[in-house]
Amino acid sequence: DTGVSQDPRHKITKRGQNVTFRCDPISEHNRLYWYRQTLGQGPEFLTYFQNEAQLEKSRLLSDRFSAERPKGSFSTLEIQRTEQGDSAMYLCASSLGLTTTRKYFGPGTRLTVT
Amino acid sequence: GQNIDQPTEMTATEGAIVQINCTYQTSGFNGLFWYQQHAGEAPTFLSYNVLDGLEEKGRFSSFLSRSKGYSYLLLKELQMKDSASYLCAVRDNAGNMLTFGGGTRLMVKP
Numbered sequence: 001d002t003g004v005s006q007d008p009r010h011k012i013t014k015r016g017q018n019v020t021f022r023c024d025p026i027s028e029h030n031r032l033y034w035y036r037q038t039l040g041q042g043p044e045f046l047t048y049f050q051n052e053a054q055l056e057k058s059r060l061l062s063d064r065f066s067a068e069r070p071k072g073s074f075s076t077l078e079i080q081r082t083e084q085g086d087s088a089m090y091l092c093a094s095s096l097g098l099t100t101t102r103k104y105f106g107p108g109t110r111l112t113v114t
Numbered sequence: 115g116q117n118i119d120q121p122t123e124m125t126a127t128e129g130a131i132v133q134i135n136c137t138y139q140t141s142g143f144n145g146l147f148w149y150q151q152h153a154g155e156a157p158t159f160l161s162y163n164v165l166d167g168l169e170e171k172g173r174f175s176s177f178l179s180r181s182k183g184y185s186y187l188l189l190k191e192l193q194m195k196d197s198a199s200y201l202c203a204v205r206d207n208a209g210n211m212l213t214f215g216g217g218t219r220l221m222v223k224p
Contacts, residue, residue, distance in 0.1 A: 040217070042214030042215050042216050043201070043214050048210055055210070091156065105149075108156055
């Protein structure tokens with residue numbers, strides 16, 4: 001399978017715990033994006049990387065959120081001290097080039113904070 | 115600011131044609147995308163418009179009017195498997211970020 005993959009697909013955690021999600025983009029794609037989607041809403045942009053550099057972060061990305069892409073390939077998104085409001089689907093997408101017309105989305109990680 | 119509006123829900127009959135509208139008011143514009151998303155799955159790309167006019171791709175067509183801040187997705191010969199959410203998204207000037215509407219949940223009935 002050469003698509004975008006995400007792990008885990010589902011995560012249930014208790015409030016206050018830390019969680020980390022992983023995204024593996026399509027191998028030749030240099031751009032990687034994180035979005036968050038709550039039920040019945042469209043995805044909301046969180047952050048994106050070009051290679052290993054994190055170039056833009058949304059105001060939605062509070063201090064409890066951190067994302068890395070250390071070698072310009074896979075990326076991790078960590079949420080510290082989770083809150084119930086963090087419950088959502090976390091989508092990763094990747095694309096190639098500066099003016100690409102299309103982002104390829106992964107299947108998402110569904111986070112439930114109890 | 116960014117504002118993208120689309121109807122929350124629509125219902126149509128198998129075999130019919132349905133048009134899903136999207137209006138946008140964004141600080142920048144570098145293309146409009148339509149994605150399909152089945153429940154619990156990732157959004158999948160349907161179409162892309164950057165110039166005014168109609169883009170046709172099989173049973174799906176998408177139209178853009180930049181002066182009116184308006185787009186629509188036209189689905190012909192509806193099939194039950196077309197029941198899904200349809201997301202309208204605008205790309206910013208730098209080409210980095212997509213801003214999505216809330217999605218239109220389409221239900222196709224026999």
